[in-house]
Amino acid sequence: MKRLQNFYTEREPSILGGGFILLLIVLWELMPRLLTLPQGFSLFFTTPWKVIEACYELFVENKIQEHFYVSSIEFLAGLGLAIIVGLPLGLITGRSPNIDAMVDPFVTIFNATPRLIFLPLFILWFGIGIWSKIIIVFIGAVFPLLINTYEGVKNVDRVLVNVVRSFGANEWQVMKIVVLPNSVPYIVVGLRLAIGRAILGVVVGEFFGASKGLGFMIATAATNYKVDVVFVGVAIFMGLSLVLTMAVKKIESNLSRWRPEEAKTF
Amino acid sequence: MxxxxxxxxxxxxxxxxxxxxxxxxxxxxxxxxxxxVNPFFFTKPSLIAVAFKEQVIYGALWGDLAVSSKAFLWGFGFAIVLGIPLGALMGWRRKAGYTLDPFFTAMYASPLVALAPLIIVVFGVGLFAKSVLVFALSVFPFIFNTFAGVRSTDRLLINVVRSFGGGEKDLYLKVIFPSTLPFIVAGARIALGRGLVGIIVGEFYAASEGIGYAISRFGDTYRLPEMFAAIFLLMILAVALTEGMRKLESVLAPWKTTQETR
Incomplete structure (x- = not known):
């Protein structure tokens, strides 16, 4: 008894938290057996087990691989472009007050606006193929990266910069020796936020004017009342964003143990 | 000079x-x-200005905006009403925090927008489905920011109120609420952005009115100046709201000079 109690107190957070999620899943599974659902409702209802079955079927029948492939390409290409553009721009705006002043209005405006409103425009410009999605992923992910890199550069210790300068370093060397290593924790935070925005872009981009991709699969399944297929898609997106954000979070906490606790942001 | x-x-x-x-x-x-260039694919500021005058100043867009705001306010209102007490509970009762934190974290981190087609199929094309979408997206920043705010309340202040004989109610009103408020406002700013995403996705997906619908309709009919006018209107509103929140934040918590994330 004593040992059991010790076991519990040591792991209380994970037991309670994991238990709650398990309980919800079990309740969801048992719901149609415990209650008689109204006729119209069962049309929109599915259980976790049916979702797993649907997932297995889709996989065996080779129906999901292509959607998954297209979505990953969009995600990776958009996020990659965002990194290529966002990081250098963040470094430059952080180092040069003049360029910062000139770019700042655009960053503020675009960051406050949900970039998804440009989706119809991008579909008009780039068609319903893969490119309109890559661009929407890019424009969603680039701002968190840019802004956090900028904050990181701004927070670099002035003294360190001056020391390196006094020893005759040029701007490039200052960047390499002081600025970049110091802004890495911020960049990682930006990356985590960017991953979330990128997945959002993939999902929503594929809802409208697409013929492939997991978002497209969800949208068509919903209009055909195949609720289990909808949840297969949703579960894949959930799983991917959880794994990716948690991985980045891990890196983050390794890099910045000294930082005070902040509210979660995704 | x-x-x-x-x-x-x-x-x-x-x-x-x-x-x-x-x-x-x-x-x-x-x-x-x-x-x-071909006016069907690109447009220029002078044409947008004319369209802006027509749509915004003479009114065609305000009806759409009113429809969207209604759905937004319902969803956002419920997010506040449910999110703040839940967050406070999680912060104040240790076990409640342990129990709910992983589940809500998973929900917060996952793209709930993926459920939009299902929500619209189930609840229909209208106010209700859009409000549900806004709520689902914007409730989590309120929960987690209140949670963090309550947890970071100064223990010393709590002990002071207790030693002077203050009850549970005094604790909430005199210590916890004031010190959590800046966190909640910061959460509101994040929730605002997410709520806007909800409205726009809902209206792009299936709607017959609303600002998102207006944008996608103008896009479908190649009326680019009108489309840009609607986009600019939304941009102006979004910037005004976020900057307003930011101001409020710096008034309520002047010691917090920089924000890690925007």
Whole structure:
């Protein structure tokens, strides 16, 4: 008894938290057996087990691989472009007050606006193929990266910069020796936020004017009342964003143990 | 001379203004003189200004905006009403925090927008489905920011109130609420952005009115100036709201000078 109690107190957070999620899943599974659902409702209802079955079927029948492939390409290409553009721009705006002043209005405006409103425009410009999605992923992910890199550069210790300068370093060397290593924790935070925005872009981009991709699969399944297929898609997106954000979070906490606790942001 | 002084003083402002004006002028000039492009695919500021006047000042868009705001306010209102008490509970009762934190974290981190087609199929095309979508997206920042705010309340202050014989109610009203408020406002700013995403996705997906619907309708009918007018209207509103929140934040918590994330 004593040992059991010790076991519990040591792991209380994970037991309670994991238990709650398990309980919800079990309740969801048992719901149609415990209650008689109204006729119209069962049309929109599915259980976790049916979702797993649907997932297995889709996989065996080779129906999901292509959607998954297209979505990953969009995600990776958009996020990659965002990194290529966002990081250098963040470094430059952080180092040069003049360029910062000139770019700042655009960053503020675009960051406050949900970039998804440009989706119809991008579909008009780039068609319903893969490119309109890559661009929407890019424009969603680039701002968190840019802004956090900028904050990181701004927070670099002035003294360190001056020391390196006094020893005759040029701007490039200052960047390499002081600025970049110091802004890495911020960049990682930006990356985590960017991953979330990128997945959002993939999902929503594929809802409208697409013929492939997991978002497209969800949208068509919903209009055909195949609720289990909808949840297969949703579960894949959930799983991917959880794994990716948690991985980045891990890196983050390794890099910045000294930082005070902040509210979660995704 | 005075101009020069003013420039030196407000250098940032002038540079920013200059670069915005430059971009607009370059856009106009490029499309007028260098390559006059197909009006179906591109447009220029002068045409957008005309459309803006028609749509915004003479009113066609305000009806759409009213429809969207209604759905937004319902969803956002419920997010506040449910999110703040839940967050406070999680922060104040240790076990409640342990129990709910992983589940809500998973929900917060996952793209719930993926459920939009299902929500619309189930609840229909209208106010209710959109409000549900806004709620689902914007409730989590309230929960987690209240949670963090309550947890970071100064233990010392709590002990002081207790030693002077204050009850549970005094604790909530005099210590926890004031020290959590800045966190909640910061959460509201994040929730605002997410709520806007909900409205726009809901209206792009299936709607017959609303600002998102207006944008996608103008896009489908190649009315680019009107589409840009609607986009600019939404941009102005979004910037005004977020900057307003930011101001409120710095009024409520002047010691928090920089924010890690925007």
């Amino acid at each position: 005075k101009l020069k002084e003013s420039f030196a003083e407000h250098r940032r402002l002038w540079l920013g203004l200059g670069s915005v004006l430059f971009v607009i002028a370059a856009w106009e000039a490029l499309l007028t003189y260098v390559f006059p």
